Amino acid sequence: MYKRQTVHCAAELLKLTPEYDYLIAPEAKAIPLVYEMARQSGADKYFVARKKAKAYMSSVFQVHVKSITTQGVQTLVLDQTDAELIHGKRIVIVDDVISTGESLRAMEELVKKAGVFTPAFVFYFGSLFLSRASRNSLRGRPPA
Numbered sequence: 802m803y804k805r806q807t808v809h810c811a812a813e814l815l816k817l818t819p820e821y822d823y824l825i826a827p828e829a830k831a832i833p834l835v836y837e838m839a840r841q842s843g844a845d846k847y848f849v850a851r852k853k854a855k856a857y858m859s860s861v862f863q864v865h866v867k868s869i870t871t872q873g874v875q876t877l878v879l880d881q882t883d884a885e886l887i888h889g890k891r892i893v894i895v896d897d898v899i900s901t902g903e904s905l906r907a908m909e910e911l912v913k914k915a916g917v918f919t920p921a922f923v924f925y926f927g928s929l930f931l932s933r934a935s936r937n938s939l940r941g942r943p944p945a
Contacts, residue, residue: 811837814895819921822890827877827908828852831897838895848887850877850911858882862914866907875904877911888916896922 815838825848826835832849839847853876854861860881865874894908905922912920 807833807837808841810834811841814838815842818893820891821893821921823848823887824893824895825850825887825908825912826895827904831895834897835895846886848879848883850879850908852876852878854878855880862911864907864911864914866903875907877904877907879911879915884915887912890917892917892920894920894922 811834814834818838823846824835824839824844826832827850829852835847835849838844851858854863855878858878858880861878862881862884863876863878865876867874892912894905894912896905896908909920909922
């Protein structure tokens with residue numbers, strides 16, 4: 802049942818998603834959703850902001866967030882190599898649910914540190930599929 806719901810959610814979110822170069826999601830529950838969106842759209846690559854630095858990471862960008870869905874402060878980490886790939890690109894941040902918006906704000910801060918000008922967001926909330934994109938993120942240009 803879960804796989805069927807994920808496939809359906811991914812299809813619905815892709816209908817709302819502006820043009821993009823890459824998808825990114827926070828670890829862990831959003832990974833099946835971002836994977837399925839990438840699979841359905843034919844994307845070769847998507848990114849995951851990890852909860853901590855991994856051994857393969859040479860250098861990292863990181864932000865901290867206090868979310869109501871986790872205990873204490875959570876760290877989101879992006880590898881330097883991934884940051885170089887998304888620099889200046891049109892990025893869509895994918896999340897499975899939103900409560901206070903703190904995790905999405907942290908993801909936005911993280912990708913901006915990597916050189917993304919204005920990311921777009923898509924996420925699933927109950928039976929609603931929501932999207933937020935500015936004119937700049939749709940055009941893939943830096944803000945004026």
